Amino acid sequence: MARMKFLCDADRCIECNACVTACKNEHEVPWGINRRRVVTLNDGKPGERSVSMACMHCTDAPCASVCPVNCFYTTADAVVLHSKDLCIGCGYCFYACPFGAPQYPRVGNFGSRGKMDKCTYCTGGPEPDLSTIEYEKYGSNRLAEGKLPLCAEMCSTKALLAGDGEMIAQIYRERVIKRGYGSGAWGWKTAYRETVAI
Amino acid sequence: MRLGTTISRTFVAMMALVAVAAIDAPVRAQAPTTAPNPTADSVNEDLLFKQDPKIHGRISIPDQKAANLIQPQGREWRLFHEGWMPWIGAAAILGMIAALALFFFTRGRIKLEHSEESGRKILRFNGFERFTHWMTASCFVILGLSGLNYIFGKRLLMPIIGPEAFATLAQWAKYSHVYLAWPFMLGIVFMVAVWLRDNIPNKIDWQWIKAGGGFIGKAHPHAERFNAGQKVVFWMVTGFGTAMGITGLMMLFPFYATDINGMQVMQGIHSLIGVVFIAAILAHIYIGSLGMEGAYDAMGSGKVDLAWARSHHDLWVEKEQAKTASGPQLRPHQAPAE
Numbered sequence: 001m002a003r004m005k006f007l008c009d010a011d012r013c014i015e016c017n018a019c020v021t022a023c024k025n026e027h028e029v030p031w032g033i034n035r036r037r038v039v040t041l042n043d044g045k046p047g048e049r050s051v052s053m054a055c056m057h058c059t060d061a062p063c064a065s066v067c068p069v070n071c072f073y074t075t076a077d078a079v080v081l082h083s084k085d086l087c088i089g090c091g092y093c094f095y096a097c098p099f100g101a102p103q104y105p106r107v108g109n110f111g112s113r114g115k116m117d118k119c120t121y122c123t124g125g126p127e128p129d130l131s132t133i134e135y136e137k138y139g140s141n142r143l144a145e146g147k148l149p150l151c152a153e154m155c156s157t158k159a160l161l162a163g164d165g166e167m168i169a170q171i172y173r174e175r176v177i178k179r180g181y182g183s184g185a186w187g188w189k190t191a192y193r194e195t196v197a198i
Numbered sequence: 199m200r201l202g203t204t205i206s207r208t209f210v211a212m213m214a215l216v217a218v219a220a221i222d223a224p225v226r227a228q229a230p231t232t233a234p235n236p237t238a239d240s241v242n243e244d245l246l247f248k249q250d251p252k253i254h255g256r257i258s259i260p261d262q263k264a265a266n267l268i269q270p271q272g273r274e275w276r277l278f279h280e281g282w283m284p285w286i287g288a289a290a291i292l293g294m295i296a297a298l299a300l301f302f303f304t305r306g307r308i309k310l311e312h313s314e315e316s317g318r319k320i321l322r323f324n325g326f327e328r329f330t331h332w333m334t335a336s337c338f339v340i341l342g343l344s345g346l347n348y349i350f351g352k353r354l355l356m357p358i359i360g361p362e363a364f365a366t367l368a369q370w371a372k373y374s375h376v377y378l379a380w381p382f383m384l385g386i387v388f389m390v391a392v393w394l395r396d397n398i399p400n401k402i403d404w405q406w407i408k409a410g411g412g413f414i415g416k417a418h419p420h421a422e423r424f425n426a427g428q429k430v431v432f433w434m435v436t437g438f439g440t441a442m443g444i445t446g447l448m449m450l451f452p453f454y455a456t457d458i459n460g461m462q463v464m465q466g467i468h469s470l471i472g473v474v475f476i477a478a479i480l481a482h483i484y485i486g487s488l489g490m491e492g493a494y495d496a497m498g499s500g501k502v503d504l505a506w507a508r509s510h511h512d513l514w515v516e517k518e519q520a521k522t523a524s525g526p527q528l529r530p531h532q533a534p535a536e
Contacts (some may be wrong), residue, residue: 004533011240017258032261039255039267041246047239051255053267060274068348069365070356086365088372090348091449095462098272100264112376183240190270 002164003078004121005192006152007172008052012159015040016048019160021149026122026150027139030131035104035119036151049183052151052160055080055101055119056191063093063102068132077143079121084137089113098190121162122149169196243268252459263453275462279349279469287349287473298484305413310491311509319501319520327392331497334385334435337378342476344371349469379446386439389432396423397432402513412510423514431482438475442468470525 015038023029023036036054057080064072064080071086071092082093091113092104104113124141127134134141134164142150152162161168169185176198185196246253247270257265271411310316323331347355347368356364403426406412409419411427419425424432445468456464487494492506507515 015258020259034259034261034264036258036266037204037257037261041240041253041255041258041267043256047241049241051267062272065280066276067367068352070352070361071365086361088369091452092348092370092465095458095465096272096276096279098268098270098460100266100269112373160229181240184243186243187268189243190268190273 001076001078003166004057004163005078005165005168005188006054006056006121006149007161007168007185007188007196009159009161009175010041010049010051010186011179011181012157013038013050013052014157014159016156019155022150022154023119026142027120029139030117033117034104035101035103035117036041041135051186052155053099053187054151055097055121056099056187057119057121058098058191059193062096062098066092066096068092073126075123077121077123079123079143081120081123081125081138082116082118083126084115084117087115089115093118094195099187120148122147165192172196173198217397230491232296263458269458271459271462275466278466281478283469284349284353286470287346290473290477291346298481298489302489307488308490310503310506313508314503315508318504320504320507320515321500322496322502322507323500325500326388328497328500330385330388330392332437333381334389337382337385338479340374340378341379341382342472342479344375345469345472346476347371360502376450379443379450383443386436386443387440390436393424393432397429399426399429403427403429418509418512420513420518421511423511425511427485431478434478435473438471438478442475443469445471450474 017038020034020036020038024034027035029035036052038050038052040048040050042048057078059078061072061074061080064070064074064081067082068090069086069088071083072080073079073082089104089112091104093116094100094104101118102116103118104116106112106114120138120141122140122142124144125131125138126135127137129141131146142148147153149162152160161171172182172185173196182198188195210289243253251271252269255265255266255267308530315373351364351368351371355367359367400422401420402420406419406421406426409417411425412418445464448454448463448464452461485495492503493510495502495506
């Protein structure tokens with residue numbers, strides 16, 4: 001089985017936000033929730049870079065560890081998913097997540113946040129694969145169809161890479177060697193306790 | 199004519215360029231001969247983490263909180279919440295239960311000492327005081343249990359009743375936690391209003407503490423309406439209650455007053471004070487019920503045995519008797535004399 005990861009090559013990202021739009025449309029993500037977002041660092045200064053970020057599907061995920069109802073589980077592809085039936089909307093995963101991935105339909109509403117929503121790596125949830133109920137709760141399940149996450153698949157500059165960690169790291173490594181520079185695999189140290197050695 | 203002008207203009211321009219180049223020469227010499235390196239001043243994760251513990255940028259969606267790219271502090275909060283908190287919580291609460299059991303089996307129940315005044319009653323807490331106490335207390339019990347459920351539920355209860363039943367229970371526990379927080383906070387306000395003036399520390403308290411509060415030995419040190427121990431409970435409840443309210447509100451209304459790291463700290467304080475608060479209230483429950491004969495009546499019926507009041511709160515009884523023309527025996531409809 002693969003160990004699925006995301007890698008954003010910030011030297012290629014042009015902050016077009018197509019990944020954000022693709023994600024919102026593919027999963028019909030509710031208003032106010034962004035499973036993926038693009039953050040621009042050093043905006044307007046020399047050396048500005050943009051990074052597309054979503055749930056990184058961490059190794060030993062902090063969200064899963066702090067959840068008081070243990071609603072998280074990791075798939076055979078190392079994708080971190082959760083059950084909206086078990087989630088109580090306490091907000092702990094949101095405190096623990098280094099990447100701001102968990103979000104709630106009612107953030108400021110008297111503590112009754114509703115069921116947490118986050119990037120599923122286009123893998124749906126605990127319901128049967130490709131069922132209507134799975135789509136309504138978690139969005140589409142592209143992995144079950146043999147496809148990779150849509151955000152990365154339709155990235156116009158191929159900045160956002162999704163797939164097996166070893167493979168996307170190799171693609172990134174080859175790019176860096178060929179072009180002679182690279183600003184690194186953003187978030188990998190925090191998410192996977194490792195980085196892509198060039 | 200036109201050609202001559204053009205030539206002369208070109209010549210002047212060239213001379214100017216040469217002059218500029220001559221001034222600029224030392225700078226140019228250092229510049230790379232090939233295309234500029236695009237990463238020469240590009241941002242880099244390690245460098246940004248050296249400048250700031252979080253990586254923060256600009257975002258074009260309306261949710262500005264999402265401009266935080268990476269906050270590794272989430273991992274530290276997780277270590278605290280999952281690594282330390284279960285042990286701290288268990289140590290505080292089990293430690294207190296063990297200490298109370300030890301006290302009960304060595305000292306035993308503090309007995310009511312009979313005197314010629316036994317059987318006569320004196321009003322200690324009026325209806326509003328008892329309402330305040332029990333509203334706050336019942337909220338506290340549910341808040342305490344639902345709070346402990348956040349730490350211990352998945353470890354102790356979930357393996358027994360299964361994930362679905364536990365999630366349903368935890369959902370209701372969470373609702374009760376966020377909604378009963380409000381009457382609890384109101385209760386804290388009422389407590390300050392009705393009991394603050396009887397809880398100002400004074401010299402009598404110091405004597406009471408020096409005499410060991412009557413817990414050690416048989417002597418009953420002088421005490422007013424509240425002895426030093428009760429004053430400690432009052433200040434603990436109002437102080438911890440306020441702290442729990444403030445830290446809780448920060449979590450109930452995310453991002454109104456603090457950022458993500460602020461909420462992590464608030465949660466840490468909330469849980470640490472929470473377990474200490476629960477442990478301290480266990481001692482309060484013990485001494486108000488099992489630990490001391492005659493004490494429960496004060497919050498039960500509101501009227502205590504005069505003999506009990508005389509031995510535990512002698513100065514208060516004297517004050518009450520001096521104030522009440524008809525002696526210590528108050529009729530129930532009368533407001534408490536304070």
